[in-house]
Amino acid sequence: MNEKPLVQSDSAKIVSLAKETQFAPNGIVSRTLLNAANARTTLFGFAEGQELTEHTSTQHALAQILSGECEFSLAGQPHLLKAGDLLYMPPNLPHAVRATKQFSMLLTLLKTVNTASLSAPEI
Numbered sequence: 065m066n067e068k069p070l071v072q073s074d075s076a077k078i079v080s081l082a083k084e085t086q087f088a089p090n091g092i093v094s095r096t097l098l099n100a101a102n103a104r105t106t107l108f109g110f111a112e113g114q115e116l117t118e119h120t121s122t123q124h125a126l127a128q129i130l131s132g133e134c135e136f137s138l139a140g141q142p143h144l145l146k147a148g149d150l151l152y153m154p155p156n157l158p159h160a161v162r163a164t165k166q167f168s169m170l171l172t173l174l175k176t177v178n179t180a181s182l183s184a185p186e187i
Contacts, residue, residue: 073100110163118160124174125153132167
């Protein structure tokens with residue numbers, strides 16, 4: 065199923081993250097909030113004990129912990145994160161996440177701009 069993002073990039077919208085966050089027993093629930101040309105924002109709800117195994121992304125990533133606690137492993141180094149914490153990950157950094165308690169996060173992926181294709185304005 066290809067779910068339509070909650071927010072359309074061509075109009076303003078206010079979203080209650082607390083109301084939109086969903087949890088499933090023994091699972092991970094994700095909801096795409098925005099899917100724009102240069103960014104994608106996804107809301108996640110993790111049940112305690114759930115995890116995403118080590119992987120990488122070709123994009124810059126910001127993870128904002130909204131509730132609960134989790135352990136993010138960055139290049140093999142574990143870091144305990146809690147509500148209110150913000151994590152930045154550069155592209156290609158190996159990372160994993162495990163819910164030490166039920167937690168929710170907002171993940172924003174930012175596409176890298178190819179600066180070689182940008183030209184300086186003519187004067």
